[in-house]
Amino acid sequence: MxxxxxxxxxxxxxxxxxxxxxxxxxxxxxxxxxxxxxxxxxxxxxxxxxxxxxxxxxxxxxxxxxxxxxxxxxxxxxxxxxxxxxxxxxxxxxxxxxxxxxxxxxxxxxxxxxxxxxxxxxxxxxxxxxxxxxxxxxxxxxxxxxxxxxxxxxxxxxxxxxxxxxxxxxxxxxxxxxxxxxxxxxxxxxxxxxxxxxxxxxxxxxxxxxxxxxxxxxxxxxxxxKMGKRQMIFVLREPLAAIPTGLGSYPLTLEKDENGDRLILTYDPETENDISDVLDNLKSQGIRPKDIYSYQSSLEEIFIKLVEAK
Ligand SMILES: Nc1ncnc2c1ncn2[C@@H]1O[C@H](COP(=O)(O)OP(=O)(O)OP(=O)(O)O)[C@@H](O)[C@H]1O
Ligand SMILES: [Mg+2]
CATH class of the missing domain: 3.40.50.300 (P-loop containing nucleotide triphosphate hydrolases)
Structure with missing residues (x-):
């Protein structure tokens, strides 16, 4: 030993x-x-x-x-x-x-x-x-x-x-x-x-x-x-009907609720780094986010996921 x-x-x-x-x-x-x-x-x-x-x-x-x-x-x-x-x-x-x-x-x-x-x-x-x-x-x-x-x-x-x-x-x-x-x-x-x-x-x-x-x-x-995916959240100034086709190649989801519309990019910071790309694309589509923040899942979410999977 x-x-x-x-x-x-x-x-x-x-x-x-x-x-x-x-x-x-x-x-x-x-x-x-x-x-x-x-x-x-x-x-x-x-x-x-x-x-x-x-x-x-x-x-x-x-x-x-x-x-x-x-x-x-x-x-x-x-x-x-x-x-x-x-x-x-x-x-x-x-x-x-x-x-x-x-x-x-x-x-x-x-x-x-x-x-x-x-x-x-x-x-x-x-x-x-x-x-x-x-x-x-x-x-x-x-x-x-x-x-x-x-x-x-x-x-x-x-x-x-x-x-x-x-x-x-x-x-x-x-x-x-x-x-x-x-x-x-x-x-x-x-x-x-x-x-x-x-x-x-x-x-x-x-x-x-x-x-x-x-x-x-x-x-x-x-x-x-490893388990905690990173997300970049783009808070939109105006509602968006759907994800523009030009952004279709990114792992984006559109969320809508009382806080307004948000585009959410889910990515692995180790291997992918599309954020500036996505930003450029948003801009060229005429979408200007009001706010941008990142989010990483907590150990708690990871834990629940693992225990539920068994
Ligand atoms: N003396 C005992 N005889 C029979 N079963 C027992 C005995 N002691 C514990 N157990 C059982 O073994 C399992 C594990 O118990 P243990 O106390 O190690 O859990 P734990 O992870 O510490 O739980 P907790 O978070 O509630 O403290 C439980 O299902 C418990 O009912
Ligand atoms: Mg115990």
Missing amino acids: ENNTAIKITALKKIYDNGFKALNSIDLEISRGEIFALLGPNGAGKTTLINAVCGIVRPSSGTVAIAGYDNIMQYREARSLVGLVPQELATDSFETVWNTVTFSRGLFGKAHNPRHIEDILKRLSLWDKKDEQIRFLSGGMKRRVMVAKALSHEPEILFLDEPTAGVDVELRKSMWAQVRDLRETGITIILTTHYIEEAQEMADRVGIINKGHLILTEDKNDLMQ
Whole structure:
């Protein structure tokens, strides 16, 4: 295995005791320092996959190596390299933030290190809450306490299962910034999310999972470029009865609604570049657009398209 590999998942399958096939032969390799987002609808298998990697769910077959350590045969080594923020939070604790995070570190048999705990709490903007009981914190703060716990034993890989579920927009953005900061410290981050926007904002690479199948994994920018068609929209000054025959050779469509008439050119910016051509042609046809703007589909549209196609 390459030194650069944080996680290598090979032919991983999970069939639950009731016979339900939650993971269908997953192969996935994640590099050190990556932020990898696992996207998928409810019940797709995201949590099952993360838990199988972290050693909480026992795979039916296949292997998981964490920095080269088999997560079953070398459980202790593998587990100590991993921090997990679970989807379901246990947050009714009477313990203080400080004690909870310190205790978590102890569970991994790591030497006491108040400086490290202080550093984490400050990084996650929890320092002023360190003596509060967890049950008195807001939902977003509780989630950050879970992140602090997961980081307490200095893991190399952090799993965030729906890190911003139920967190308001503003706080979500600050969590994204904190996650990016964490990556700057060299931690590999694997997160699951329902918010496509979140994957689009944060991830270097995106994996799309549906019904236990990893449909694809792809560099986020490549994915958006490949699947996301680019459109140039010409907003017309006057209504147009039909696309002029002289423009028939371009991939143009005419749309009409309360906002007026628009000619839409759909193209691939990598291989085609007809825009100036089209503009010249419009002009020679006596069509002068009132406005021109470009549009690229979001990861969300791509995602829906992929999941529906299966
Ligand atoms: N212990 C279990 N026994 C049987 N089936 C289970 C068990 N845990 C999960 N499942 C099933 O496995 C499938 C995948 O569940 P999982 O929790 O991994 O999905 P998920 O992608 O995390 O969904 P969500 O987005 O809702 O968190 C679901 O159909 C679920 O009902
Ligand atoms: Mg889940």
